[in-house]
Amino acid sequence: MAAEGPESPVIVRPATQRGVARDRQPPSRLTHLLLLTPALLVVVGLFGGGLLMGLMQSLGHIPAAGLQELSLGHFKGLFSDPDFVGSLNLTLYIAATATLIATLLSVGLALVLVTLARRHRLLTFLLQIPLTVPHLVVAVAMIFLLTPAGLFARLAVQLGLVDSIQAFPLLVNDRWGVGMIIAYVWKEVPFITLMILSVLQTAGIELLEVGRTLKAGPWQRFRYITLPTIFPSLSAAALIVFAYTFGAFEIPFLMGRTYPMLLPVWAYRSYSDVDLMARPEGIATGLVIAAVVSLAIVLAHAILSYARRRGAVL
Amino acid sequence: MILDRDDTKRRLLFWGVLLVIVAAIALPFLPLFIWSFSERWFFPDLLPARFGLRAWSYVFDTAGPQILHALWQSVAVSGVTALISVAVGVPAGRVLGLYDFRGKNLVAVLLILPVIVPSLSVAMGLHLWFLRLGLTETAVGVVLVHLTFCLPYAVFVMWGVFANYNPDFEDQARSLGASTVQVVARVMLPFMFNGVLVAGLFAFLLSWSQYLSTLIIGGGQITTLPVLLFALMGSGDRPVAAAVSLVFVAPALGALIVTSRGMGQRNLSGVW
Numbered sequence: 001m002a003a004e005g006p007e008s009p010v011i012v013r014p015a016t017q018r019g020v021a022r023d024r025q026p027p028s029r030l031t032h033l034l035l036l037t038p039a040l041l042v043v044v045g046l047f048g049g050g051l052l053m054g055l056m057q058s059l060g061h062i063p064a065a066g067l068q069e070l071s072l073g074h075f076k077g078l079f080s081d082p083d084f085v086g087s088l089n090l091t092l093y094i095a096a097t098a099t100l101i102a103t104l105l106s107v108g109l110a111l112v113l114v115t116l117a118r119r120h121r122l123l124t125f126l127l128q129i130p131l132t133v134p135h136l137v138v139a140v141a142m143i144f145l146l147t148p149a150g151l152f153a154r155l156a157v158q159l160g161l162v163d164s165i166q167a168f169p170l171l172v173n174d175r176w177g178v179g180m181i182i183a184y185v186w187k188e189v190p191f192i193t194l195m196i197l198s199v200l201q202t203a204g205i206e207l208l209e210v211g212r213t214l215k216a217g218p219w220q221r222f223r224y225i226t227l228p229t230i231f232p233s234l235s236a237a238a239l240i241v242f243a244y245t246f247g248a249f250e251i252p253f254l255m256g257r258t259y260p261m262l263l264p265v266w267a268y269r270s271y272s273d274v275d276l277m278a279r280p281e282g283i284a285t286g287l288v289i290a291a292v293v294s295l296a297i298v299l300a301h302a303i304l305s306y307a308r309r310r311g312a313v314l
Numbered sequence: 315m316i317l318d319r320d321d322t323k324r325r326l327l328f329w330g331v332l333l334v335i336v337a338a339i340a341l342p343f344l345p346l347f348i349w350s351f352s353e354r355w356f357f358p359d360l361l362p363a364r365f366g367l368r369a370w371s372y373v374f375d376t377a378g379p380q381i382l383h384a385l386w387q388s389v390a391v392s393g394v395t396a397l398i399s400v401a402v403g404v405p406a407g408r409v410l411g412l413y414d415f416r417g418k419n420l421v422a423v424l425l426i427l428p429v430i431v432p433s434l435s436v437a438m439g440l441h442l443w444f445l446r447l448g449l450t451e452t453a454v455g456v457v458l459v460h461l462t463f464c465l466p467y468a469v470f471v472m473w474g475v476f477a478n479y480n481p482d483f484e485d486q487a488r489s490l491g492a493s494t495v496q497v498v499a500r501v502m503l504p505f506m507f508n509g510v511l512v513a514g515l516f517a518f519l520l521s522w523s524q525y526l527s528t529l530i531i532g533g534g535q536i537t538t539l540p541v542l543l544f545a546l547m548g549s550g551d552r553p554v555a556a557a558v559s560l561v562f563v564a565p566a567l568g569a570l571i572v573t574s575r576g577m578g579q580r581n582l583s584g585v586w
Contacts, residue, residue: 029415032409032413032415035405035406035408035409036405036406036409036410036421038402038405038406039402039403039405039406039425039465039466039469040406040421040424042402042461042462042465043424043425043427043428043462043465043466044424046436046440046458046459046461046462047427047428047431047436047462047463049439049440049443050435050436050437050438050439050440050443050459050462051431051435051436051439052439053439053440053442053443054435054436054438054439054440055439057439057442062442112331113331116324116327116328116331122332123332123335125570125574126332126335126336126339127335128570128574129339129567129570130339131519132519132563132566132567132569132570133342133563133566133567134522134523134525134540134562134563134566135523136523136525136540136543136544136559136562137346137543137559137562137563138342140346140543140547140555140556140559141342141343141345141346141559142342144342144345144346144349144552144556145341145342145344145345149357150345151344151345151348151360153357153358154357154358154359154360155360157357157358158358158360165357165358186338186342190339239430240429240430243430243431243432244432246432247431247432247434247435248432249432249434249525249526250525250526250540254547264432264434264526267434267435267438268434268526271438271530282438283438283439286432286434286435286438286439287435289432289434289435290431290432290435293430293431293432294427294430294431297426297430
């Protein structure tokens with residue numbers, strides 16, 4: 001989702017949030033439909049079709065192999081495998097931790113930046129640089145930085161902090177996924193920061209002035225003015241980051257352990273197994289990933305609307 | 315009122331923060347640069363014992379044709395994906411940005427799903443279907459799978475653009491005798507030009523960095539840069555992997571620099 005410029009500080013539904021959408025001498029519904037059709041064809045046909053085809057295969061419907069019946073066997077098999085459940089938990093942990101750290105850092109950074117300079121082209125440009133760097137390159141760079149033979153380890157030895165290669169903590173292929181989390185945080189902080197900044201730069205400034213004249217303290221101003229202002233973009237950005245880190249392949253493949261492996265790696269390993277019968281299991285894993293991120297949206301939406309009803313946020 | 319002293323302090327703080335940001339962004343590039351120019355680098359030396367151009371001459375000479383081919387494949391796949399995304403995104407964005415209609419929320423949900431659901435889930439399912447249609451191992455198949463997530467992005471960008479568009483200007487132009495072509499060229503295009511640039515760049519970059527879906531549908535026959543880089547990573551040659559990584563980053567960074575002027579206040583924050 002595009003964080004737009006200050007004119008449309010938004011995420012999911014720019015039109016409605018701005019309240020600009022209007023029924024002006026509406027062209028016929030047919031025209032609407034015609035203009036939307038190509039986009040819907042791609043989304044429903046290719047995206048939906050892909051998921052549906054995947055579902056059929058993971059339910060064991062592979063006519064070419066003479067398999068016609070549908071069964072939940074592959075899914076049951078996955079969830080009764082303790083290794084799979086372990087992988088699922090590890091993936092959830094990495095995605096949630098990376099998202100949480102990135103979100104907190106971004107909020108801090110955005111608040112500092114917006115008080116120091118309301119709008120700064122150089123700053124925006126700098127923050128956009130990590131967005132153009134593919135995850136694959138981030139993984140390669142982080143491996144060069146963080147492994148026991150990496151730049152940080154060399155620096156630590158030179159500074160006398162550790163005396164041998166073994167004494168440097170394992171940060172890549174490690175138990176807690178520290179390297180992966182660092183890689184994701186480096187990549188996602190600029191993204192979330194830009195999303196919040198584009199809202200903060202347009203809204204909130206005048207309100208903060210009002211808050212100051214009403215003698216609201218820094219915490220009160222953050223809690224009752226800034227947080228409600230940035231909350232919609234912040235939660236949307238965090239959700240996107242969570243979904244992405246949960247389903248991304250490159251960083252866990254290059255920086256993760258082979259056991260327990262993260263779900264996207266598991267999915268691809270089974271899918272590309274020489275044993276073709278493992279393929280439906282790989283597809284089933286891919287669908288579990290899709291289900292988890294979809295569930296995350298639904299859950300986040302439910303929590304948000306509950307919080308709003310209770311008046312907790314905005 | 316702000317005193318001058320406070321102002322200097324703020325400026326200092328600002329440059330301090332900027333310095334930290336520059337350092338944090340530059341840090342991962344540092345080992346890539348050093349490794350790509352190193353010929354012998356022992357642990358725990360901070361710098362290589364010998365600098366050299368071996369990796370770069372490998373990239374440009376030995377593996378030159380291979381890398382050039384990958385570069386071409388990447389540019390072609392991402393370019394076509396971006397073009398189609400924009401071409402389809404503009405009309406869809408116009409409808410979504412300008413009008414309210416029944417089912418608009420459903421359309422929004424349908425568009426948001428491909429952004430959230432990882433491409434590997436889709437690519438695995440599509441593979442068997444594409445196999446039957448003869449689209450596997452073809453660039454067309456790869457473009458089609460990239461479109462599933464690039465296109466929704468372009469639609470969202472254009473939706474945002476048209477949400478701020480006032481179509482009354484079109485009526486005014488028409489009442490002054492402008493033809494439809496003139497209205498599009500002189501009213502709509504100038505207004506949405508920056509948006510189209512951003513939407514195209516989004517789609518291009520998303521497609522540019524795709525690895526797994528390209529591999530699954532392309533079956534190793536469509537060797538875009540990420541596919542090649544993965545293969546090189548496996549060989550364990552650090553200087554070469556570093557050099558290819560930099561080759562991989564350069565065009566995206568170039569695209570950002572070229573378009574950043576035109577982007578104005580919009581930014582890239584829809585791409586990771």
